[in-house]
Amino acid sequence: MKAIIYRDNGGPEVLQLLDREVPAPGPGEVRVRIAVSGVNPTDWKTRAGATNPKQFPEVTPHLDGAGTVDAVGDGVDPGRVGQRVWVFMATAGRPTGTAAEFTVVAADRAVPLPDDVSFDVGASLGVPALTAHRALTVGEDGPSRLHPGALEGKVVLAAGGAGAVGHAAIQLARWAGATVISTISGPEKARLATAAGAHHVVNYREGDPAAAIRAIAPDGVDIIAEVALGANLALDLAVLRTRGTISTYANDGGKPVELDVRQNMTLNTRFQFLVLYTVGPAALAAAAEDVAAAVADGALPVGEEHGLPLTRFPLAETAAAHQAVEDGTVGKVLVDVSS
Secondary structure (H helix, E strand, C coil): CEEEEECCCCCHHHCEEEECCCCCCCCCEEEEEEEEEEECHHHHHHHHCCCCCCCCCCEECCCEEEEEEEEECCCCCHHHCCCEEEECCCCCCCCECCCECEEEEEHHHEEECCCCCCHHHHHCCHHHHHHHHHHHCCCCCCCCCCCCCCCCCCEEEEECCCCHHHHHHHHHHHHCCCEEEEEECCHHHHHHHHHHCCCEEEECCCCCHHHHHHHHCCCCEEEEEECEHHHHHHHHHHHEEEEEEEEECCECCCCCCCCCHHHHHHHCCEEEECCHHHCCHHHHHHHHHHHHHHHHCCCCCCEHHHCECEEEEEHHHHHHHHHHHHCCCCCEEEEECCC
16 A cells, blocks of 8 residues: 655655555454545644653554445454445554545544535544634633534634634534634634634724624623744633633644733632643543534535635645645645545
8 A cells, every 4th residue: 555654753845755555454353445534733743742751663644534434353353344434543543544545443533424424524634623612622611522502592602714623613613502702813814714604703903803892792701722922822811701611622833921910819710721631531422423514414515615824735746735734725734545
C-alpha cells in the first residue's frame, strides 16, 4: 500500500510517500481502506514535535479519516466488512494514522457512516466534531449529552465560527436547540458562520462587540466555545452569564491568559480546558455516539455552501496539505487517498 511516513520531527519536508505492507487487524480491531484523510492542526504540530516527543521510529500521520472496513480482527462482527465508516483518533497511542491506503484502529474508533453521507463529511468529523461536543457538554447547568432539544433555551457563543471546530460547534449547538452567536473578523467569515447555522454573527473588530452580544442575549451567554482564550478573555467575561462556562480548546495567537480572580469568583465562572488525547474513554464514546446521531440527522454537512470550504490534495502532496493547515487555510483540508 501507499503510505505517508516520517521518521524525524520537522517541517512538512520530512513527510515521504513510500510503499508499506498492508496491516492486519488484531483482536478487537478493524482495517479500514481510507478514501479521504482529514488534516488537523494537531497533526502538523505532532509532526513538528511542538506537542510531545515522537513515540515511534516511524509514524504515518493523521487522526481522522473516512473509508470502508475491509477486514476485522477476532471478536469483531464480520458483518462490518464493507461498512462505510468515519475514523477518529487513529494515531492516539499508535504509529499509523489515516494518511495511508489502509489503517487499523480499535473497532469503536471506526463509526458507521450512513450511505447518503459523503466521505468528505466523514473525514471532517473526528477532532473538530468531538472537540465541539465536549465544549458544549461541560456546563454546570447544561446537558452532558447532545440531542435535539438538549440546549433548548441556552445561548452558545462560538468564537471563530469559520474554523473547523467553531463550525462544528455552531452545527451541533443549532442541532441541539441553542441560540447560536459567532464572533468573526470580517464579512467573508460572517458569511461562512451564517452558512454553518449561526443565528447571529458579531464582528469583534468593530464597534462594541460586548454590547452587540448583550443585545442578543441580555442575560448573558451560557457556553463559550473558545479558540483564542488570551485574546478573547475580556470579551468572554463581559458577555458570560453567572455560572456560565468558557470551554477553551486552543489559544490561537498565544497571548498570555491573565485572570481577575475576584471577577471570576463573582461570576462563578467555569473554565473547561480540553484536549481529546486526555478527555477519557467515556467522554470520547459519548461524543462519538452523539455526533453519529447528528450526522444521521443531516446536521453536520461540509463544503462552501455549508460554511466549511474544502481544500483538497492528493496523497502524494500531503506535505502541501500540512503547510496549508499550518498557514491557516480557512475551512477543512482533506487528502484524497483512494477512490
